[in-house]
Amino acid sequence: xxxxxxxxxxxVQEQRARWERKRACTAxxxxxxxxxxxxxxxxxxxxxxxxxxxxxxxxxxxxxxLFGPWELIYGASQELLPYLEGGRWGQGLEGFxxxxxxxxxxxxxxERSRTILQEQLKKxxxxxxxxxxxEGRPEFGGLQLQDLLPLPLQRLQQYENLAVALAENTGPNSxxxxxxxxxxxxxxxxAQRVHTIGQKQKNEQHLQRIQALLSGRQxxxxxSGRWFLxxxxxxxxxxxxxxxxxxxxxxxxxxxMAKPRPPLxxxxxxxxxxxxxxxxxxxQLHRVFGHSGGPCGxxxxxxxxxxxxxxxxxxxxxxxxxxxxxxxxxxxKHGLFMV
Numbered sequence: 001x002x003x004x005x006x007x008x009x010x011x012v013q014e015q016r017a018r019w020e021r022k023r024a025c026t027a028x029x030x031x032x033x034x035x036x037x038x039x040x041x042x043x044x045x046x047x048x049x050x051x052x053x054x055x056x057x058x059x060x061x062x063x064x065x066l067f068g069p070w071e072l073i074y075g076a077s078q079e080l081l082p083y084l085e086g087g088r089w090g091q092g093l094e095g096f097x098x099x100x101x102x103x104x105x106x107x108x109x110x111e112r113s114r115t116i117l118q119e120q121l122k123k124x125x126x127x128x129x130x131x132x133x134x135e136g137r138p139e140f141g142g143l144q145l146q147d148l149l150p151l152p153l154q155r156l157q158q159y160e161n162l163a164v165a166l167a168e169n170t171g172p173n174s175x176x177x178x179x180x181x182x183x184x185x186x187x188x189x190x191a192q193r194v195h196t197i198g199q200k201q202k203n204e205q206h207l208q209r210i211q212a213l214l215s216g217r218q219x220x221x222x223x224s225g226r227w228f229l230x231x232x233x234x235x236x237x238x239x240x241x242x243x244x245x246x247x248x249x250x251x252x253x254x255x256x257m258a259k260p261r262p263p264l265x266x267x268x269x270x271x272x273x274x275x276x277x278x279x280x281x282x283x284q285l286h287r288v289f290g291h292s293g294g295p296c297g298x299x300x301x302x303x304x305x306x307x308x309x310x311x312x313x314x315x316x317x318x319x320x321x322x323x324x325x326x327x328x329x330x331x332x333k334h335g336l337f338m339v
Contacts, residue, residue, distance in 0.1 A: 090179030
């Protein structure tokens with residue numbers, strides 16, 4: 001059997017070389033970014049958390065709500081960095097996974113932290129002066145406290161990307177392969193939990209905003225527990241008369257139609273009165289445009305029979321038709337309320 005010529009290219013060796021280059025590049029990026037991350041964590045821990053504790057500018061509950069487990073996260077980074085500097089990636093990341101719950105706790109506290117910061121900057125002049133003084137230090141390089149507070153969640157996403165890349169570019173025969181694979185899995189699971197927490201927080205913000213827009217007793221508690229998707233204006237097409245603009249709020253299980261209050265209303269100007277709530281489980285979607293693959297729109301209806309007089313009025317903007325025995329929700333062809 002002929003052996004390959006000295007100058008011949010071996011695909012297996014080339015692939016291994018590519019893996020090693022990617023692994024080295026990823027390891028270097030993880031080390032360099034960890035150093036910078038730990039430096040920024042230390043700035044907040046030293047110049048904010050520790051000094052605020054010593055000065056008593058904030059009460060302990062407010063300080064804890066503002067920073068959450070910041071110092072513990074800082075300590076976890078201090079434990080990890082020596083392993084990375086020594087090239088013990090698997091052992092370092094495996095040990096770091098014991099601290100991942102801190103990031104979940106931090107994510108759950110994000111909205112509370114943001115609220116406390118805004119309240120204290122507005123009401124507490126001593127805290128406001130202290131924050132400005134600390135942010136003016138040359139060590140911060142122009143960064144503000146509000147820029148630094150999201151750091152742990154941003155870093156968690158970096159941890160996930162870098163740990164996965166390290167695991168994928170480490171050969172199965174390497175003693176670190178099992179450690180890196182397990183660490184990448186645990187970090188990814190934590191990142192997913194944090195993402196879910198963030199989605200719930202954003203949804204809660206939307207629900208609070210929409211609830212504030214809806215006025216009247218009928219609207220109280222109407223959207224509680226729902227998942228918000230989209231909102232926008234559509235035209236209601238009555239059996240007689242001109243179309244009327246209505247605001248629609250699309251949730252995961254229902255579509256809410258609201259009528260704008262008069263702009264000169266004494267107490268409720270700028271709000272909406274709830275006029276109808278259409279459960280999505282009781283509706284059917286009928287395609288009206290988009291059969292050729294272009295921009296799509298449809299008609300949600302009860303019952304399935306669609307009124308021809310309403311179909312004849314479909315143009316760029318379409319709306320809801322209502323009469324006896326028929327309720328329909330017509331979507332715009334631009335996909336404003338795609339379901």
